[in-house]
Amino acid sequence: DEGGLSFDFYHQSCPQVEDIVRRGLQSICLADPTAPAAVLRLMFHDCQVQGCDASILLDPENDTVQSEMASTKNFGIKRASIGIIKSMVELACPQQVSCADILILAAREAVALAGGPRIKVPLGRRDSFGPPSFKLADASLPPANIGIDGMLTLFASKGMTVEESIAIVGAHTLGITHCLSLRNRSSYIAGIEMKSIIKLSCHLPLGSASDSISFVVNDPTTLVFDNCYFVNAMNGFGILRIDAEMPLDPRTAPFVQSFAGDQDNFFQAFSSAFVKLSSSSVLTGSQGTVRRICNAIT
Ligand code: HEM
Numbered sequence: 151d152e153g154g155l156s157f158d159f160y161h162q163s164c165p166q167v168e169d170i171v172r173r174g175l176q177s178i179c180l181a182d183p184t185a186p187a188a189v190l191r192l193m194f195h196d197c198q199v200q201g202c203d204a205s206i207l208l209d210p211e212n213d214t215v216q217s218e219m220a221s222t223k224n225f226g227i228k229r230a231s232i233g234i235i236k237s238m239v240e241l242a243c244p245q246q247v248s249c250a251d252i253l254i255l256a257a258r259e260a261v262a263l264a265g266g267p268r269i270k271v272p273l274g275r276r277d278s279f280g281p282p283s284f285k286l287a288d289a290s291l292p293p294a295n296i297g298i299d300g301m302l303t304l305f306a307s308k309g310m311t312v313e314e315s316i317a318i319v320g321a322h323t324l325g326i327t328h329c330l331s332l333r334n335r336s337s338y339i340a341g342i343e344m345k346s347i348i349k350l351s352c353h354l355p356l357g358s359a360s361d362s363i364s365f366v367v368n369d370p371t372t373l374v375f376d377n378c379y380f381v382n383a384m385n386g387f388g389i390l391r392i393d394a395e396m397p398l399d400p401r402t403a404p405f406v407q408s409f410a411g412d413q414d415n416f417f418q419a420f421s422s423a424f425v426k427l428s429s430s431s432v433l434t435g436s437q438g439t440v441r442r443i444c445n446a447i448t
């Protein structure tokens with residue numbers, strides 16, 4: 151049982167949905183090679199707040215109800231690709247496929263398109279019906295400078311093992327970190343001086359307006375889903391605090407070494423972690439709704 155989800159959920163109502171999402175993401179990627187990173191992070195930030203229910207895609211209802219995007223923890227999140235893919239799915243199968251499922255399928259394609267594993271994901275999520283909650287997003291998303299304890303507790307609550315928790319953070323094999331997100335990161339962690347690396351890309355001391363424009367890459371192969379992130383972290387070049395501490399903490403170090411040495415191990419643990427993350431506290435059956443457009447409840 152995958153918590154009310156199933157692998158053949160759209161078998162009757164929209165058998166072509168996986169192909170549509172794949173082709174949609176492929177063409178978006180041709181125009182913007184950073185799209186896989188954006189979609190993968192978007193999926194995490196949806197699932198982390200009230201479950202994988204497309205709540206992050208809702209626009210503010212009016213001046214008083216702010217969207218999840220108003221949280222500073224959602225800085226840098228890009229949402230446009232899901233709306234485009236949803237409109238392609240709606241043409242083929244009107245009002246059948248939830249935005250929540252489209253987001254998970256798009257994240258799965260993002261990983262595969264960037265060279266990672268093709269993950270089999272159960273479907274049948276429904277979209278949130280309530281108004282967006284900026285406060286919930288702010289409370290539920292991890293701070294940029296979370297440590298190993300906080301990270302392990304967070305993913306344990308989604309049923310992940312320690313190995314899976316480290317694998318899912320391996321999502322940082324894609325994408326970038328803005329200098330803004332490094333403001334509260336100690337530059338000196340367990341003997342490793344990060345200043346010289348960050349200095350190449352950020353204006354130091356951090357705190358200027360340019361911090362929201364300038365960035366560092368999360369690993370040297372920022373467009374490729376590979377195990378380079380773990381090799382890089384072991385060499386002392388982890389960008390965020392968890393990236394830097396995972397190779398050093400005795401609880402996590404053995405898994406970082408195993409993933410750095412064997413990409414298949416990483417892909418396997420990442421795949422099972424991805425299914426757990428994307429299946430945690432979802433709406434199913436008659437709960438929630440299937441939105442016609444992803445940014446509003448109509
Ligand atoms: C406790 C765990 C985590 C923390 C504290 C964290 C934090 C961050 C931060 C601060 C950034 C940089 C944002 C910016 O400055 O633009 C980032 C980027 C990113 N994160 Fe995480 N993250 C965590 C877990 C995850 C997970 C589980 C995933 C996906 C499954 C993920 C996927 C990504 C991706 C792909 C990027 C790059 C985004 C882009 O380039 O557009 N992260 N993360």
Ligand SMILES: [Ca+2]
Binds near residue numbers: 197198201202204
């Ligand atoms: Ca959500």
Ligand SMILES: [Ca+2]
Binds near residue numbers: 323
């Ligand atoms: Ca990489």
